[in-house]
Amino acid sequence: MEPAEVEFLAEKEPVTVVPNFSLDRIYLIGGDLGPFNPGLPMEVPLWLAVNLKQRQKCRIMPPEWMDVEKLEEIREQERREDTFTPMPSPYYMELTKLLLNHASDNIPKADEIRTLVKDIWDTRLSKLRLSADRFVREQEAHAKLDNLTLMEINTTAAFFTESLNHMYKLRTNLQPIEGAQSQEY
Amino acid sequence: MADELELFEQGSDAGSDEVLLTPAELIRQLEEAWLNEKFAPDLLESKSEIVECVIEQLSHMEENLQRAKKGDLKVSIHRMEIERIRYVLSSYLRCRLLKIEKFFPHVVEKEKLRAKEDPSDLSPEEFTFAKEYLENTEMYLKNVVLKHMPPNLQSIDLLKSVPLPNLDSFVFLRVKERQENILIEPETDEQREYTVDLEEGSQHLIRYKTIAPLVASGAVQLI
Amino acid sequence: MSEGYCPVPPGLGREENLLSLEDVLMSQEKLPCRTESSLLRLGFLEKSGDSENIPLGSKMELPLWLVKGLYDQKRRVLSVELPKIYREGWRTVFNADANVVDLHKLGPHYYGFGSQLLHFESPENPEIAKTILQTFVGRFRRIMDSSQNAYNEDTSALVAKLDELERSLFRAGQKGLNDFQCWEKGQASQITASRLVQSYRKRKFTDIVG
Numbered sequence: 001m002e003p004a005e006v007e008f009l010a011e012k013e014p015v016t017v018v019p020n021f022s023l024d025r026i027y028l029i030g031g032d033l034g035p036f037n038p039g040l041p042m043e044v045p046l047w048l049a050v051n052l053k054q055r056q057k058c059r060i061m062p063p064e065w066m067d068v069e070k071l072e073e074i075r076e077q078e079r080r081e082d083t084f085t086p087m088p089s090p091y092y093m094e095l096t097k098l099l100l101n102h103a104s105d106n107i108p109k110a111d112e113i114r115t116l117v118k119d120i121w122d123t124r125l126s127k128l129r130l131s132a133d134r135f136v137r138e139q140e141a142h143a144k145l146d147n148l149t150l151m152e153i154n155t156t157a158a159f160f161t162e163s164l165n166h167m168y169k170l171r172t173n174l175q176p177i178e179g180a181q182s183q184e185y
Numbered sequence: 186m187a188d189e190l191e192l193f194e195q196g197s198d199a200g201s202d203e204v205l206l207t208p209a210e211l212i213r214q215l216e217e218a219w220l221n222e223k224f225a226p227d228l229l230e231s232k233s234e235i236v237e238c239v240i241e242q243l244s245h246m247e248e249n250l251q252r253a254k255k256g257d258l259k260v261s262i263h264r265m266e267i268e269r270i271r272y273v274l275s276s277y278l279r280c281r282l283l284k285i286e287k288f289f290p291h292v293v294e295k296e297k298l299r300a301k302e303d304p305s306d307l308s309p310e311e312f313t314f315a316k317e318y319l320e321n322t323e324m325y326l327k328n329v330v331l332k333h334m335p336p337n338l339q340s341i342d343l344l345k346s347v348p349l350p351n352l353d354s355f356v357f358l359r360v361k362e363r364q365e366n367i368l369i370e371p372e373t374d375e376q377r378e379y380t381v382d383l384e385e386g387s388q389h390l391i392r393y394k395t396i397a398p399l400v401a402s403g404a405v406q407l408i
Numbered sequence: 409m410s411e412g413y414c415p416v417p418p419g420l421g422r423e424e425n426l427l428s429l430e431d432v433l434m435s436q437e438k439l440p441c442r443t444e445s446s447l448l449r450l451g452f453l454e455k456s457g458d459s460e461n462i463p464l465g466s467k468m469e470l471p472l473w474l475v476k477g478l479y480d481q482k483r484r485v486l487s488v489e490l491p492k493i494y495r496e497g498w499r500t501v502f503n504a505d506a507n508v509v510d511l512h513k514l515g516p517h518y519y520g521f522g523s524q525l526l527h528f529e530s531p532e533n534p535e536i537a538k539t540i541l542q543t544f545v546g547r548f549r550r551i552m553d554s555s556q557n558a559y560n561e562d563t564s565a566l567v568a569k570l571d572e573l574e575r576s577l578f579r580a581g582q583k584g585l586n587d588f589q590c591w592e593k594g595q596a597s598q599i600t601a602s603r604l605v606q607s608y609r610k611r612k613f614t615d616i617v618g
Contacts (some may be wrong), residue, residue, distance in 0.1 A: 001223060003591035009216075026259050028266045029208045029242055051265060059260075101594060129556065133549045135390075142381060143390040145357070150408060153357050153388075155272070155588045159555060159581035160390075163548060166353040166519070166573060167390070169421025170544055173523050173537040178260045287414065346426040348416065 006151050010094035016061040018042075021054065047096065050102050053097040060103040063089065066096065068109050078123045084147035085124075093121060093151045124152060132160060136167065170181035208242055212270060215239050221400055224357070224407035228284045228292060228348035228394055229264040229400070233308045239274055243267055285315050288350055290343035293319050319343070352394045359388050362404040367395060418573075422523045423618065430572065434517040435473040435524070440491060442467050446483040461605040479528060488528040490536070499539045506546035511571035547574065553580025554594055577601070 012030075022167070023036040033044055041061060044052070052058040065088035078085045089095055096117045104110040128148070135143055145153070188341070207213070218232045246267055253260050262344065285292050285307070293315050297308055307315060331339045364383040369391070388408065399405040418430035425431050426575045447453075447462040453470070454462055462468070470478075470486075478485045492498060493514050494599045502509060511518045524534050551570065555578045567578060 003588050004597065005276075006204065007591065008552075012267075021258070022413070023258055026262060028263065029246060029270065030212050030266060031209050032330065033262075047269065048262065097592060097594075119467070125556070126558065129549075129552055129558065132552060136548045138544055139545070141392065144381075145388045145390060146386075148388060151588075155584045156556070157338075157357060159552065159577060161355045162580050163552075163577055164390075165351060165353065165570050166420060167541070167544060168353055168355070170519065170523065170537070170541045173421050173526055173540070174534060246542075283414070348419070348423075348425050351420065 001091065001154050001157075003102055003154065004150065005096045006077070006154050007098070009048075009150065010091035011045060013046050013089065013091050013095065014043040015046045015049045015054060015095075016041050017044055017049045017058040018061065018112045019058045021057050035095075046098060053103050053106075060099060062107045063095065065089065065092070066099065066107060066113060068112050068116065071113060075116055075120050075123070078120050078127075082127070084127060084145075086147045087149060089108060090149050091151070092149065106183075109174065121152075124148075125155070126158060128152060132156070136163065139167070139171065187358065206238070211235065211238050211242065212273075215273055215277065216271070217403075217406055219273050219280070221407045222277055222280045222284075225397075226352060226354040226356075227393050227397075227399060228281060228306050230304050230306055231308045231311065236274065236278070236308070243270060243274075243311060281311065282314070284350075286313060286318060288347065289315055289322065289357065290347050291349055294344060352397065354393050355390060356393045356396075357388065357408045358400075358405045359408050360385055362398060362407050364404055369380050369395065418520060422526055424520075424524065430517075431520070432573075435471055435476070435518045436471050437476050437517060437521055438469040439472050439525075440467065440469050441486045442488050442489065443476055447485070472521065476524070478526060488525075488530070490525065490530060490532065494525060494539075496530075496532070496535070496538050499535060502539050502543050506543040508567040509543075509552060511543075511547075511574065512569055513569040517573070519573045552576055552581060554578070556585050562587075605608040 005015055010058055018039060018041050019036045020038050021036060022038060023034055025034045030045075033048070034042070036042065049058070049060055053060050053138050065074075070088075074085060074087070096113065099107060107113065131143070134140075196277055214232075214235050218229075218235060246263060249259055250263055252268075292307065293312075296305060296312055296315070299305060305312075326341060327339075331341060360383040363385045366380040367383060368378060368380050370378050381389075381406070396405055400407060415429065416425050416427040418428045419425040424435065443462055443466045448463045449460055450462050451458070451460045454466070454468060467573065475486060475488060479488065515521065519540055522536060526537060530536070544570055547570075550566065551574055552558075554566050557563075561576075567575060570578060
């Protein structure tokens with residue numbers, strides 16, 4: 001999957017915006033939105049929030065976790081623990097990228113936030129590599145990866161699955177060819 | 186402009202049961218089918234009913250938008266949504282076509298041998314496409330290569346030469362419905378087989394073959 | 409999905425894909441063997457020989473595809489010798505530290521060719537299969553880390569020592585990383601010329617005709 005496609009999925013996440021216009025309730029195929037009233041915060045999917053922001057029709061309110069102190073805590077925990085920290089959003093990377101690229105004026109300390117999120121990402125990916133190496137060395141058949149996000153999985157999936165597929169076949173090399181016996185030559 | 190949609194859609198005439206789905210549910214199912222198709226190593230069962238319903242929804246919405254005031258903000262929001270849904274639908278269909286092209290002799294063979302009551306992996310249009318692709322490839326190979334070969338080498342068994350999907354591929358999945366006692370086969374001689382329970386909402390990495398039926402039943406979602 | 413051309417990949421493990429270019433190249437590699445009966449009228453296979461037939465007991469190096477075709481455990485046409493790198497001496501080196509070995513020089517299809525050898529029922533098969541698997545497992549970490557730029561250093565020296573299967577994995581890892589970084593910078597939505605088209609432009613007709 002392309003990162004842009006993972007982002008496409010992330011764009012369905014609800015985000016709080018403050019519109020500066022009025023509009024009646026709209027009935028999208030995917031659900032109802034609105035009505036939009038100037039100055040009143042409301043939830044819309046991320047794809048719409050970004051679009052409205054680009055047209056200067058709203059202000060975006062950062063999610064609660066997009067805050068320097070909160071992220072520093074998460075970074076600490078991520079660095080401290082061997083396991084993966086449950087992230088406040090399964091789309092933290094995508095939300096950070098989209099909101100910081102399109103609405104950084106609505107986000108306090110945007111640069112610090114960008115750095116913190118990148119640090120968290122790097123720490124998690126290096127943990128993922130550690131787990132992958134362990135998985136391969138122990139030749140496991142199954143792994144549970146509850147707190148990994150889609151973007152993290154997607155960035156490494158092609159490499160992992162290709163490796164594991166090869167490894168599985170190399171393992172089954174050991175199984176005897178059907179009907180044949182070993183012979184001395 | 187009629188913003189209101191009927192909240193309940195009937196399933197297509199393909200099935201004998203009426204499927205009552207909200208449009209939102211329908212789109213959710215389309216997205217799930219899309220993701221499963223993307224990550225499954227083989228061609229999954231055809232979801233023609235979903236495809237047809239989605240196309241119906243999109244046409245319906247397009248018609249409404251034609252009648253609406255131009256330049257209305259509502260119109261552009263609806264259009265954005267339509268584009269998003271259209272993207273998922275095209276990507277889903279293209280993914281299937283790619284697999285049909287990749288495994289074409291096997292796909293055609295499987296469909297030919299299918300019992301009438303069993304569900305098909307191909308929509309009628311896809312089957313036509315697959316058969317044409319097979320005929321074209323056979324003719325191409327014959328004309329460009331095979332007929333210039335010595336007489337006893339003038340045929341090729343496409344079923345043997347074209348690789349089968351690798352059902353032993355590893356996949357990532359998220360669990361939608363709790364499953365108990367999934368058997369994990371031993372990978373080495375030193376290991377023993379064991380079972381795992383798949384908790385709702387958990388994510389796993391596992392060989393596709395083990396969980397293929399769960400994908401078909403909707404109990405797990407490939408990611 | 410964004411590529412218009414999907415070549416048939418090489419077979420996994422002991423399988424070989426007829427339509428895979430990689431496998432065609434792999435099966436061209438030579439295997440030392442010994443004839444177990446005289447091969448009539450096949451003298452042309454021996455470059456140095458001048459006789460019409462190949463006598464019993466001749467030692468020859470034949471490509472894998474030919475050996476697979478002639479090999480039959482019942483009729484005993486050929487017996488296969490293990491190439492050096494799959495024999496015990498080299499296996500010990502691999503088992504000690506697989507990371508130091510230049511698999512490209514020794515291969516370049518170490519895993520593929522090694523897996524194909526298992527068709528020839530040697531008593532050493534279990535050991536060969538085990539070494540091939542352990543080699544893969546041992547080298548996995550370096551390939552993964554360098555393809556994800558974890559070392560932040562020049563990877564070309566490492567890649568030069570990878571066999572073809574490992575290079576394919578390395579490329580997959582790099583692509584995952586590059587695609588992500590590209591997306592992060594916001595370049596994912598830019599339209600660029602397809603790779604195939606770019607290489608068309610660079611080639612002149614005279615280059616192709618040669």
